[in-house]
Amino acid sequence: MIVVFIKWSESVSVHVEEIDNQHKKLLGLINWAHDIDWDKDKEKGNRILNELIEFARVHFTTEENYFAKCNYGGAEAHVAAHMGYIAKVLLLYRNFQNGTCSADDVLNFLKSWWEDHLIKMDHKYVENFRACGLK
């Protein structure tokens, strides 16, 4: 049974269905990451870290394409934050391979990504995307 770590609520929505669905996928990965034993479940840990990288490839491309399409003024700082995520997940992946990545390293990062990036930074583009006609 998955113990829910982070919940979806309407206030999380950015009101673009494609992006909300991708964010829900991330939420699933975060809750899964919360549910496993990072010291024992090596295979699951690897799968989660791989999926966090794959998530970034798909999701950041989606957001960044819309930044270009909608001429979003906050794009530069936002893209830099996305690059920070990729660097951090690759570091966690490397550390996990050599046994120096703890559950807290992963969960603290994911929780702060959810709260500081998704809830705050992603929500800054909501008005721009809406005015641009995305939904």
Ligand SMILES: [Fe+2]
């Ligand atoms: Fe996002």
Ligand SMILES: [Fe+2]
């Ligand atoms: Fe983003």
